[in-house]
Structure formats: C-alpha cells, structure tokens
Amino acid sequence: MQKRDVYSHYSDMASDDLKNVQKIGFILIPGFALMSYASAVEPLRAANLLxxxxxxxxxxxxxxxxxGMTSSGIPVPAAPLPGRGSGFHTVFVCAGGTPVDWNVPAVLACLRQLARDGVRIGGISGGPYLMAAAGLLEDRDFTxxxxxxxxxxxxxxxLAPRQARYVLDGNRITCGGGVAPLDMMHALISERMGSDFARRxxxxxxxxxxxxxxxxxxASLAERYGVNHPGLLMVLEKMEATIEAPLDRQAMAKLAGLSPRHLDRLFSSQMGSSFLLEYRKLRLDHARRxxxxxxxxxxxxxxxxxxxxxxxxxxxYRAAFGESPRAHRQPGSFERP
Structure with missing residues (x-):
C-alpha cells in the first residue's frame, strides 16, 4: 500500500517517465573504487523504491x-560487455588505479559502438580517460x-578537463568519482523526475x-595547507599552476605584493618550511603521479x-622519496626509458 501511495504521488508529475524503464549500465574496470560505484548506483536504486x-x-x-573486482578486493557480480541493440539509455565506465590498467581494447571498442548506437556515455573517476582514449571527448566539456x-x-x-565535480554535456557525462556521483545522480534524477523527487x-x-x-x-588551498594569509595563498596557488616553468622567489613575492624576506617569514611561520622546499615538493609530487x-x-x-x-x-627525486624515478615506475607499465 505504501508503494502504491508513493507511486500515485509522482505519477501525475512524471507519468511517461514512470511508465518507461531506463536501462543504465556500468562497465567495471578492475581496481575501480567501490565508493564511486556505490555513489552512482545507490541513488538509482532508491529512486526505484521511492x-x-x-x-x-x-x-x-x-x-x-x-x-568486477574493486580496489578493496570486493567482487561485484557482472555480465559480459553490452553489445549492439542492447537498449541502454546510459552506460558509465568506472575506473580506478592508474592509466596503465585501463588499456582495454574491448572496452574502447564497446564504448565506440554504444556511442554510434546513440547511447549516452558516462565516465566515473578514471572513466573519462577511457572515454578520451575511445575518441568520445573531442570538443566536449568534461572532467x-x-x-x-x-x-x-x-x-x-x-583535451582540457575541467576541475568540476561532474559535467553534463549532452550525451556525454563525466564525474570526478568518490562521493561526487551522489551530486551527479541528483542532477540526472532531477532532470528526469523533478527536483522534489530528487531531493527525496x-x-x-x-x-x-x-x-x-x-x-x-x-578542499580549498587554505584547508589543504592550513594557512590563511592571502599573500601566501596567492603564491601557493601560483606554485600549483607553474610546475612546468617555476617562477623565482622574487617574482612570486612581487605577484603577492610582498618583499622576498616577508615571503620567507610567512613560509617559515605558517608552514614550517621554505619557499624552495615547498615548490620542489609540489613539483616532485606531480612527477611521482x-x-x-x-x-x-x-x-x-x-x-x-x-x-x-x-x-x-x-x-x-631520490632525496625526497629514497629511490630513483626509474625504480618508482611500475614494472612493465611503460615501454619508454
């Protein structure tokens, strides 16, 4: 009785949608994050219940x-890859780990075929990388x-990904993963069923x-670094944006409207470090990725x-991480020296 009451409450608002079932598929790449997958699947399950x-x-x-095996070693029951005429409305590819694990020709071919069939294609966490490899993100807004x-x-x-939680661009959907699919699914359910239903x-x-x-x-720079001085935050932001072509201490101080000595004092007092050490750490962390x-x-x-x-x-690199760059590279992951 309760289910019937809930259904009748929404049937007037979205009768066509409630009569039609949208088939939503998830292609799971080994090592995908269970949190990302659950954050995408569970809102759809709850929508069915409501x-x-x-x-x-x-x-x-x-x-x-x-x-499909998650990054935490938990298996998720799954069927073979969908073929032509499978009737899907949307198919998401979920990937975690590193791109070396994502070179799966069968998945790329499947995504291309689904796209040709008019299926809406989505990527979660590392999934957009496979969409790019399949040639599905040319001239698209994505994350x-x-x-x-x-x-x-x-x-x-x-290609230039946008730093956003999720991006809806017509028949391409991309999402940063983690808990961001909760926000993305709220938007997709709202689009189909209305904002009140999505809120429920x-x-x-x-x-x-x-x-x-x-x-x-x-998190914001202030939260990540635990500092609040606007000049220091400006310099840290510029550091993250200039990893390939680092600016010197004088140029950074001028950018923030500070003297080089004042900048040194801020790094020492607020971060317990120095301008050069923090800049090098950022660059080496980026190199490690x-x-x-x-x-x-x-x-x-x-x-x-x-x-x-x-x-x-x-x-x-060796001074920072205790091993050479070559030793850190995953065995057999890339061919070039």
Missing part, C-alpha cells in the same frame, strides 16, 4: 569473468578525478548538501616538472 516501481534497470558489465587530470592532458594534449532520493542517504556541477573536487600514470619518458617528466636536466631531477 517511485514504487522500477524506473531504472541497473546492470554491471566486465570484459571477462562474472564479477576527471583530479589525480588523473595531468596524465590525461599528457596523453591527449588536445538525496535525503534517503542523508545527502543534505548537494553540490553543484562546478563545485571543486578538492606522472611516473605512475603517464607514458612520458623520465627525461620528459623531468622537463614537465621544471627540472633543467634528468640528472638534477633524479637526484632531487
């Missing part, structure tokens, strides 16, 4: 086997998890603070992170 009937039909798919953004730009120089779904999961598409993926996630050679990574030579880069 509607009193299935308005979404959900399925998971893998290249081989009968389950990707911030950790994978630099690797995507290096692999596909013509979000309330089901205590998701009271629904973020907009353009909300940031990461590129070693794990991009096909760039070690020499190319050195120049992409502002080091004048491969030798200087290798010495700095």
């Amino acid at each position: 509607a009193g009937r299935d308005i979404y039909a959900l399925s998971a798919h893998v290249v081989e086997g009968n389950a 990707i998890h911030w950790e994978h953004a630099s690797a995507l730009v290096e692999a596909f120089p013509g 779904v979000s309330d089901w999961y205590l998701h009271t603070q629904v973020e907009s598409s353009g909300a940031p993926q990461r 590129l070693l794990q996630q991009s096909p760039l050679s070690i020499s190319e990574i050195a120049f992409a992170t502002g080091f004048s030579s491969g030798g200087h880069f290798a010495r700095s």
